Amino acid sequence: MPGMQAQDEGANRDEAQAAQAVNGDGPKRKENSATPSSNSPKRQRRGQVHSTLNAVRPNIWHRIQEDRRQLPAWSCKDKLLELVRENQALVLVGETGSGKTTQIPQFLLKGGLAKGGAIACTQPRRVAAVTVAQRVAQELGTDLGGKVGYSIRFEDTTSPETRIKYMTDGMLLREAMIDPLLSNYKVIIIDEAHERTVGTDVLLGLVKEVLKRRPHDVRLVVMSATLEASKFISYFPGCKGALIHGRAFPVQLYYTARPEDNYLDAALNATLQDRISAMQLARSKAIAAGQLPTEEEQDNSPQQPEELLVYTIYAAMSHEQQLRAFEPAPPGARKVILATNIAETSITISGVRYVVDPGFVKARSHNPRLGADALQVVPVSQAQAQQRSGRAGREGPGKAYRLYTEQAYDSLEPATVPEILRSNLASVVLQLKALGINDVLGFDFLDKPPIPSIVRSLELLYSLGALDSQGKLTSPVGTSLSRLPVDPMYGKVLLAATSMGCSIEAMQVISMVSTDGVFVVPRAKREEANAARLKFTSKEGDHLTLLAVARAFAELPPKQQTSWCHDNYINIRSVRKAQDIYQQLARQLHQLQLPLTSCGEDPTPLRRALVAGLFPQSARKQPDGTYKVIATGQQVFIHPSSVLIGKKVDCIVFSELVLTTKQLTTHCAPLPCPLQKAGLCHFLFSAGMQGT
Ligand SMILES: Nc1ncnc2c1ncn2[C@@H]1O[C@H](COP(=O)(O)OP(=O)(O)OP(=O)(O)O)[C@@H](O)[C@H]1O
Secondary structure, three states, X not given: OOOEEXXXXXXXXXXXXXXXXXXXXXXXXXXXXXXXXXXOHHHXXXXXXXXXXXXXXXXXXXXXXXXXXXXXXXXXXXXXXXXXHHOOEEEEEEOOOOOHHHHHHHHHHHOOOOOOOEEEEEEOOHHHHHHHHHHHHHHHOOOEOOOEEXXXXXXXXXXXXXXXXXXXXXXXXXXXXXXXXXXXXXXXXXXXXXXXXXXXXXXXXXXXXXXXXXXXXXXXXXXXXXXXXXXXXXXXXXXXXXXXXXXXXXXXXXXXOOOOOOHHHHHHHHHHOOOOOHHHHHHOOOOOOOOOOOHHHHHHOOOOOOEEEEEEEOOOOOHHHHHHHHOXXXXXXXXXXXXXXXXXXXXXXXXXXXXXXXXXXXXXXXXXXXXXXXXXXXXXXXXXXXXXXXXXXXXXXXXXXXXXXXXXXXXXXXXXXXXXXXXXXXXXXXXXXXXXXXXXXXOOOOOOXXXXXXXXXXXXHHHOOOEOOOOOEXXXXXHHHHHOXXXXXXXXXXXXXXXXXXXXXXXXXXXXXXXXXXXXXXXXXXXXXHHXXXXXXXXXXXXXXXXXXXXXXXXOXXXXXXXXXXXXXXXXXXXXXXXXXXXXXXXXXHHOOOOOOOOOOOOHHHHHHXXXXXXXXXXXXXXXXXXXXXXXXXXXXXXXXXXXXXXXXXXXXXEEEEEOOOEEEEEEEEOOHHHHHOOHHHHHHHHHHOOO
């Protein structure tokens, strides 16, 4: 690409010092695969590879086996088995695409290390757990739910025969609540540990305890694509490190010669180069990561614009929607995938040869003093940049366009700040308590979160009635909250709603606030969109407004959903995702033996339930028109998207504080009048304590 400088990835990477190489002394890269790459015309003619071997033709299966043998992990199979046999804990470092996630569990199973039990392999993200399990089922020649399966929240494809279980880290944490020794598992693999998600960090601490209590009966493998190995190694007593050299295919890196002023334009140029029409260019302004044709295709392609298929993949999409980005592009079309960092690690999207990395990520960080979360666009870490470029070299040589200079890359932080150091910890503290870990401040975290964050979370859980004055989990409020897959404050809303006869409405509201961007406001049609929203707007605030949308959508025949959403400026993906969440919550209530009840058209019970959970986030209007959070005294403003903006409301409760240039309250509801008259603070605090 013009103005970009090429460099082969890995050339300037220092290697994990504490780790021992298990497949030779130096990096081995496969410059050209001995087997045809999966994108070769020959392979494409064979058609799509299905999710299970039963549907895969034998020649494709043989090719998959041949591809496996080319992976760097394959060449160190025996050494790896020996290391796992001899050490209770092993940290395994390998480059992206070296075969850690797909191959290591299979080696361990075949090597007899899971005798009498199963192998758990945790992933930070649902989409990775699902797609990797599908791939491994294919490689092993079984159906999902046979020897291999996955378990993600509310979706479990495993069976008693399952020996390799890919799962989100949250699911293993949930299993630990029932079986603290995780006795089903002979090997626990914590994958993508470099991501340092909250779930990974809590698991690391928990599994450390399991290793101590099952010294001869369980093994741990921590897998990481970056080089923080020594930190992990010194965390586990007697732990060894190992390094898999090399990656499946080389990825050529390109940097810009000068810093880019506008990364969207730069991404667009890098993605499309000179190959598509001006019309398509205009349509595709927001391209951030994508796929360009292979060199082979470029040579053979006719000189006419290709059809450009734009897919998106981001966390707020439902799982089914996310999987659409994995579908192969039809012949003659080029697929461009706009992805957030959810697609940055673990996954293999067939056909991706090019990655465009703008070098930014939208990261959330929590300020415990303000009780506010800030969502900010910040530069990625070097580890993230490596992961991103790694997506291009998985089925053949790839290219990664980094839209920043090489100097800028060198000045990036080597690793991402662990999520646990920048998160609201209420859910984590609640989970630890549910796991029987009472002394949360003394828990052996790999990196201890800031004490004020933990203390604030303890206070919040106490005020919600989830903890008693000794800091112990209460029953049933605390135990139920720990099982509800929502923020503890919304969990409390749901519990209160069950006793107030409006759990159905509460679930509809919670599922809607859990998805982003229900209302679409195109810049060019702002007035029309606002007029459409008026139909749903409730003077009782954003929650009841969202409830009106959820109810109207639920009554539509499926055929009318798309046009209705279009006419009403509603994001159909968001409402469908909300319906998914609703179903999940309903199943959870059923498991907790809590009733599904409706308050019909009377909003009062729901408004009271909202206050019973959200009261720690309440604010009172000040003479200057701003609001002050009652608990902290912080000055806050109602979010511009709220239906309460410009309305005369003395007291509000809200979902969360978001820090932009000022602190904004999201999803606001006015406090019911009788409660205001009766004395706000008194009500707020007694509502929480009574566990209503
Ligand atoms: N769903 C899939 N379809 C096609 N090939 C796949 C799929 N999943 C994995 N592969 C192949 O297996 C290789 C190894 O993937 P694997 O996920 O095991 O690597 P990894 O070392 O765990 O990398 P990362 O940390 O980036 O996930 C990939 O480079 C790709 O060639």
